Amino acid sequence: MKWSEISVHTTNEAIEPISNILHESGASGVVIEDPADLEKGEARFGEIYALDPSDYPEEGVIVKAYLPKNSFLGETVEEIKGSITALEQFGIDIGTNSVTLAEIQEEDWATAWKKYYKPVKISEKVTIAPTWEDYQPVSTDELIIEMDPGMAFGTGTHPTTVLSIQALERFIRKNDTVIDVGTGSGILSVASILMGAKQVYAYDLDDVAVTSAKNNAALNNVEDRLEASRNNLLNGVTHQADLIVANILAEIIVKFPKDAYALLKPGGYFITSGIIEGKKELVRESLIETGFEIIESNRMEDWISFTARRPE
Structure with missing residues (x-):
């Protein structure tokens, strides 16, 4: 079977919404080509890269996905282009926004994206390892999360996910009940349980994400x-x-602080991530207006996370 590899040259800010657009269009296996990954030697969180610099853009990032080559391909690609362009209405910088197609054989597609996904230590205790890698813990208190991202976005190495897991590590308590909103691949849910949560309720609009989380x-x-x-x-x-x-x-986070506040027990925490610098104050004001106390704010690259607390 033949597949088409669709490549979108864009910005870090637009990675998540574009990935979601591609998944909703039937794409399988999203990969991110980010030149920041080409730092020599040991990278920020401990992973070692052996990647080809010629695969990467000089600026911005390339989001790649794979679509079956059929009679509807042209129509699907045009719908993808329209949806990506529409992101500008939400204040999202889509950068160059050039979209290209290349044909690829199924046997190549099935493994091509896996070379981008290696074990990575993302916090003091948590290491994420893909299921096809034989990774052995280096310390007795290391928590290893095995992941097979499949078609759901969320391999765990994106800064927004890293910020979320680092916040979970600081604020989760043994036997907590956790709600994961927009679970994606379920990585934050799994991390919460491995850190001691007794029950996690994970929600997503995408049936593929729900299956992936399970x-x-x-x-x-x-x-x-x-x-x-x-x-x-x-x-x-x-x-x-x-x-x-x-x-x-951020535009989605500000839609439900009141619901989060109502469901949290007094003294409970609301961890939000996926916030670009330009939308930081929008989220902060929304949380404070709802009654939350901002406990901490953290930044990684161009991304912000907040940990807020419902007062006792």
């Missing part, structure tokens, strides 16, 4: 503590939580 929970033997289901943010949710985490766009 599969990754099973890979890590924590499926008995994860309940993943399709849902629009926190609409209709009644579970009281000790901690809520949401790694999604």
